[in-house]
Amino acid sequence: MAFFALSQPITGPATVKGLVIDSATNKPLSYITLSLKDSVTQQVIKSSLTKTDGSFELSQLPVKSYQLMLIAVGYQSKTITVPAFSTSAHPVIDLGTLTLATSSSQLKEVAISASRPLVKQEIDRLSYDVQADPDSKALTAMDMMRRVPLLSVDGDDNIQLQGSGSYRIFINGKPSALLANSPKDVLRSMPANTIQKIEVITTPPSKYDSEGLAGIINIITFKKTADGYNGTLSTRYSYPYGPSISGTGTIKNNKFGASAFFGTGRQTTTRVTADNFRQTFTAQQPDVPTSLFKQQVSMANGGNYLYGGGEMSYELDTLNLLTANINYSLGKFKQEFSRNTQFYTTTQQSYLLLSNGGMNWQGIDAGLNYQLGFKHKKDQLLTASYRYSYYLNGQNSNVNAVNRVNFSNPDYNQKNDAGAREHTFQLDYVHPVNQLTIEGGAKAILRSNFSEASGQQLLANGYTDDPTRRNDFKYHQDVYSLYNSYQLKLSKYTFKAGARLEHTRIDANFITNNTPLMMNYTNLVPSVSAMRSLPNNQSITFGYTSRLERPYIQQLNPFVDRTNVQYISTGNPNLRPVTSQLFELTHTKTGKGTLSNKISYMYTGNSIVQVLSVANGVSTNTYDNVGTVKILRWNVSGNYAFNNKLNLNFYSGLFYVWVTGPYNGRFYSNRGIRTNTFANVTYKPADTWSFGASGGYNRRYILLQGSSNDYVYSSLSGSKSFLNKNATITLVVNNPYQKTFAFTQYSDTPDFYQSNTSYQIYRTFNISFSYKFGGLSSDIKKNKRNINNDDKSSSN
Template sequence: MKRIILLLAIFCSVLSAHAQFGGGGSSIVGKISGTVIDSITKKPVDYATISVFHSGGKAPLNGVVTDEKGKFNLNNLPSGKYKITVAFIGYGTKTFDPVVTTLSKPDNNMGTIILAPSSKSLQQVDVVGQRALIENKIDKIVYNAEKDLTSAGGNASDVLRKVPLVAVDINGNVSLRGDQNVKVLINGKPSGAMANNLADVLRSFPADQIKSVEVITSPSAKYDAEGTAGIINIITKSKNISGVSGAISGGIGTRQNNGNANLNIKQNRLSVTGNFGGNFTWPQVTPTTFHSYNDSLNITSDQTSSRTIKRYAYTGSGELNYDFNNFNAIHSSIRFNQGGFKTNGTTNYHTVTSTTNSIFDALNDTKTVFGGFDWIADYTHKFKQEGHELTFSGEWSHSNTDVNYTNIFSNSSAPSQRATNGGINNEYTAQVDYTLPISKNVKMEAGGKSISRIISSNSNFYKGSGDPANYPYDAGSSNIYDYNQYVTAGYSVFSFTLPKSWSLQTGVRVENTKIEGKSANTTLGLQPFTDNYTTFVPSFAVSKQINGTQTFKLSYSKRIQRPSLLFLNPFVNNSNPQNVSKGNPTLAPEVGQTVEFNYSTYIGASVINASVYYKYSKDFIESTTLPISPPTTTYNNIGYNKSIGMSFFGSVTPIKPLTFRTSINVYTYNGKAYPQYAFLQSSNGAKLQYNIFGSGSLTLSGGFTAETFAILNSPTRTIQGRNPSFGFIGFGMRKDLMKKRASIGINTLSPFKNTIDFDQNISSRHFTQTSHTAFPFRSVGLTFSYNFGKVSFKPDNPLAPKKNGLNDDLKTGGDQNGGGPR
């Protein structure tokens, strides 16, 4: 009831603001159409060039060519007066000025245009625009992935590894400035699959679908409060062109093979896009050694294993946009994904205690399948005043993950085991956003939101011998666990444009969270629980621009991070009898506060961005291994952390065809465990950590482009120890064909080293644990792409409605079953 009252109050305040401040401006678009025929033969003139200018202008705004019937459509034109020119080789150019469209009649059909032959010919003109690989904007950093040729044929993890301030470790875990509490969005929208299974979903996402990646380190109160590190927004490819077009791309290599296809249909106020892609990896063999010692229990455990991993995934999307009229527009999209991986191998276990010496083997077979969809619908109403709008949004996000494993033991008194765990997450979101330009220098944004997350986990265990299909059901270990979370939020943000190039933005967000959990198996000791808390989230930013090329910015933001299903699921994973793992359904959210000072500048073609920041986090969640028998890994609100950091990225072009780029992030980890977890802490004092990326690209004659890059991440610290460093290099080359409609390329990763070693060290009072894994990483692959369709050139429409994010929340984790690079 409280959530409904809050949304009604926000909606009433929106109507009140509209009544007080009024409105003005419009952004409806229309079209100008016609048919071109020959004055003598009366036959259609196909491939005639139609150009549109502002009335009396000299610079073309847009252009198309006529089809085989001589017809043309100049789409997406705001109401106004235009100049239209019609030209074709061997004919005289015809000019019409003005050609008028209005709000009441946005479409203008010019009818039949007669073109007369002439002895003069029109020389072809090509309009070419090129966007930089990295763009530094006032509120975010943009990495234009479609210009990164070394990521072609890869996946989203390969792209994110090269985005400034972002790091992706060998297991696919994503961090932003060293913090894994980052929310990843797709086109400004959340994805239930990414919330619950981020690392695997990113590996299943083809790089060829990604247009750009936006990094927001200090989100305003308009964004959801979750994601203490910030937000990463993946923008997929969707060509802003009129007509029918598409592209096919893919690659084949020694590590991964993929393909992707998209189709775009855009006519006047209607646009429809579709995309489908998939990938699979060749089988990869990964050897691992493991050692642990508990001196209080006098237990030594060792194991060696060799696993073969096979992966597959496919993803698709569809999107529809339509402007009904001058004031009303709808947007709807659906995105689905399906993927999985299968691991099989053998493991040798050796356990020594004060009284026993046990050696046994196991055949391991694990299958993980994940998938789901996100369906989004938006309705936007624009008032007469430019920038004055009201948007209603809704989303249904469904995701599921099934983890099934079988362990067949030999030479062991313990029974063999089989387990299935199915997790289902349904999220229902309703949101309203209102934007009002109060004056030329003041803008207000306000809104409200309701999220309902309904999560269920069904775990079934079977133990016995012989045929695994006939193992008896173990009711004492099996469980059904239901977890529900309800979030209600409201926000208000004010932006001020001040004299002397100063800008100020301040806002506040209030979120109320209600959670409840219930276990069907009361013998497991998981008692039902409920919790209810309210979080006050302010944000502040002030900036100063000098000479249009330098910007100074000081910002403060507070963020929280609610745990996702991976962290909450109490499913006990016994697939490794020497290291059991499970979730913790009683986890509280993390809370982080960040103060950042940023400086950015453009010097010719060079870009420089530098920041210093301080971050304080409390109740932060870490994976910890309890020194019991067997050792059990779970998640806890372990303590607090004070971190100081510095980040820098730059792009320098010493000569026109050559560009160098670098991104460096250096920060401290100084985690302190709460008293109840002090016995687990082994890492004390501030530890310096870093992420470094560097690249160089060279544009050669004949359509050739070459690029090389290197990545180096330091070891990362935790309360209990250290995760390993990670680094590799890559090279790539591409050749454009058919006037840049097609291309072929070759790229390679880690060409001088076949595997990347992953050494992990964990220790606490009376307990140590180490592991070594060699992940196969060296690869070489061929890539291709082809663009098709007869389309018009068109810049981005500045009047197109902006799509805001919905659920940028939930703490997520990496591959809970291990695996390495895919």
């Protein structure tokens, strides 16, 4: 007789549990990151942390095969195959005691979150994972900047890094034509879903150029590519700004690989307003205005833009690698202004100034790199690189005055074409010796700026050339540099130290003003960083660097811009370079509640500051080396996972600013507290749904002659994924409580009070749809060293 035994079906839900201990001390390990993956699809099913006694329990699991990964700072990661579930209605797998060994290599980075962290603290930088932010699918790069610790963005989209406006910003470790002249416009139009992460490098090592007093902002867009192909297409509509479409793609076949991104859109014509106000006083009657100026401004602009970039790689063999990259941008906008002006002294003057015109830009940069490896040491590399960059900006306007009362200035038109060409040659060598890595290199940047401006005024016999509006200049700047750096990795320590020697040569001719300029100077820039890993998933990092700010062409150009008759601006060809000293100390602890604290101090002497003077009813803006700026800052950031569905990310910066300096016969001193605070809560009720709420508060600027008002911002978001998570639709509303925001900057001196208020569009609605396609299997090989022309300060 035959018997058939039928096993009881496994219905679930299933549970996996165990205990994690230190392999050397046998002590329980708390807050170890647990990541449970489907062994077939490798998708993360559930993430959690061990309890204070080292135990864990992952419950409510579907019955299938799993792999469990254990991750902890200072320990070697470990992957365990979960045995098959036994026959039971409620199957349980007890993995028993699991051991983790301490890592023999030094901690490289500290995660600020247990699963897909938004923020990571490394030895010399902090990075914000844009792709881990669920709102990134519908927001812009500028929106993301508001969320990055150490950065602040004011109501007019001016970015500051640790309270300073002097920094470098580039894409994928390289300067880009996309950001050459007007980074605000590019960041406002660039979709955040094309960005992988944003790095804030506060203590740049010596391989980077020394420019940027506060550090470097690096926007990383390219992702790893591999055999096969993949890509993402996204479309977005923002009210009131208009539609855009963007995409990223990668492809690799054997030794050849390529990646690319692009974006294009149309900005609907939008209109904003502004108010300008000024009073002047005398020493004899300091409370009685001697003149009064009022101006209501209406501004409208809109147009089309596109940008894109790509990177290619070809492996000649295992030791020889060629890579190339290219970026391109193009845009054309129409602009309209109306300035209703009233000026009171002993008489009244009034007029309405109407302006019609536009702006356009075009930029391209391209690079070629050759990397040579060595047989005996895979990290020993010699890299030769070349980069070419070019951009051209054009502006034109026709201006006429109506409703004139005691105003006799003629109507006029003006146009300006300005741009730059740049050639860069670079050689880098990396030589590892056991736990020590030695780097050295040389670099030459050959830069040429140019400008051609002209204008005409309307006289009785028609339009006639106006020599006061002509502005021709040629500006050559060459920077030659050598650097050497050392990095030592021990079991609990990492040290970085190096120095960079830079020689700058300037040969300029401001032809219209007959102002030649010859200047040569040499700077030695040191950089030191150290990281120590501590018990209980803690680390402490110290950094020191000296940084350099060279005056850029807009600050040097002596041409006088008279677009607004009683608000003129000009440059100062006598500006000198500026150096700063930066110290910072950071403590980070990871676990269920993760916290990072940074204290920093920056001192800048002879700083380039924007200054204002008033004479004969005309305000003149220019620049001068008169400021001494000191910034003491405390920054705290962190993450707390209440459970698997609810997560909080936050940061807050509190800093005290001192600004002092003499100008125009007076000594100014201004000081005060500044803050920038941001918090984001994410709720995921299901695997395909996500909701978020965020808000921030930034306290006023501290300027040499004045200040600004505070500002608050917020957003609400929701997203839904479908088609096996390949498609996502996202909706975001920014500042739902406020249609416009009045951002005011003012100057207050014994001689005058002046304020400039812009009423920015604040409430916006964004809806986006993105679709991922393709599949990859192995990584593309890329150069580990390339050109980074981070020697020019950002100007917002």
